Amino acid sequence: xxxxxxxxxxxxxxxxxxxxxxxxxxxxxxxxxxxxxxxxxxxxxxxxxxxxxxxxxxxxxxxxxxxxxxxxxxxxxxxxxxxxxxxxxxxxxxxxxxxxxxxxxxxxxxxxxxxxxxxxxxxxxxxxxxxxxxxxxxxxxxxxxxxxxxxxxxxxxxxxxxxxxxxxxxxxxxxxxxxxxxxxxxxxxxxxxxxxxxxxxxxxxxxxxxxxxxxxxxxxxxxxxxxxxxxxxxxxxxxxxxxxxxxxxxxxxxxx
Numbered sequence: 001x002x003x004x005x006x007x008x009x010x011x012x013x014x015x016x017x018x019x020x021x022x023x024x025x026x027x028x029x030x031x032x033x034x035x036x037x038x039x040x041x042x043x044x045x046x047x048x049x050x051x052x053x054x055x056x057x058x059x060x061x062x063x064x065x066x067x068x069x070x071x072x073x074x075x076x077x078x079x080x081x082x083x084x085x086x087x088x089x090x091x092x093x094x095x096x097x098x099x100x101x102x103x104x105x106x107x108x109x110x111x112x113x114x115x116x117x118x119x120x121x122x123x124x125x126x127x128x129x130x131x132x133x134x135x136x137x138x139x140x141x142x143x144x145x146x147x148x149x150x151x152x153x154x155x156x157x158x159x160x161x162x163x164x165x166x167x168x169x170x171x172x173x174x175x176x177x178x179x180x181x182x183x184x185x186x187x188x189x190x191x192x193x194x195x196x197x198x199x200x201x202x203x204x205x206x207x208x209x210x211x212x213x214x215x216x217x218x219x220x221x222x223x224x225x226x227x228x229x230x231x232x233x234x235x236x237x238x239x240x241x242x243x244x245x246x247x248x249x250x251x252x253x254x255x256x
Contacts, residue, residue, distance in 0.1 A: 010240030065093030174215030
């Protein structure tokens with residue numbers, strides 16, 4: 001992990017209800033405790049609960065983020081949530097291009113790039129998700145797909161802008177399936193992404209940007225995954241809804 005500060009995101013997806021979200025937030029903050037001094041933790045609750053979760057976090061040292069954002073800062077865009085609105089509620093980050101939006105909603109690379117630019121314009125940290133499907137992997141195209149997605153998401157951005165981002169490698173075949181990439185699988189993709197950043201920008205930027213892994217990360221495998229030299233933490237799905245499990249993952253990131 002070099003000198004990069006580890007990052008762990010908890011993506012709650014479309015789960016929970018208001019009272020439960022507040023209780024989960026309070027319990028997670030208590031369970032993580034002083035680990036926040038050594039790891040950046042951000043919670044990504046469903047949009048209706050952003051404000052309540054933000055209030056529950058208070059001075060916990062844990063960030064708040066949206067699970068998506070509009071490519072527009074304002075305007076006649078019914079049903080969308082602008083990055084400026086997320087920031088107005090105390091949010092500091094937004095997930096961009098999560099595989100469930102790429103694949104369930106058909107979001108193309110160009111839209112993901114526009115959302116990344118909008119998040120940066122609103123001074124949110126974009127957590128840009130990339131990753132291949134099982135079909136693309138079996139066809140031998142995994143790294144090519146990931147490279148295309150990274151290039152598209154960062155197109156037109158300056159080194160300073162990219163430096164504010166986190167990249168999340170999330171192989172689609174490992175999300176919610178119980179199948180997890182091996183540390184070697186994760187390291188291979190992360191190493192390629194870091195090399196690509198060096199090609200697009202410079203070695204200093206490439207070494208500073210955090211690249212996290214998402215795909216069935218659990219307390220039982222987190223330490224091994226995070227021990228890979230280019231894996232800087234994780235984007236956690238189902239396990240982020242379990243207090244002890246998520247806290248253990250955060251501690252594993254610190255230890256790595």
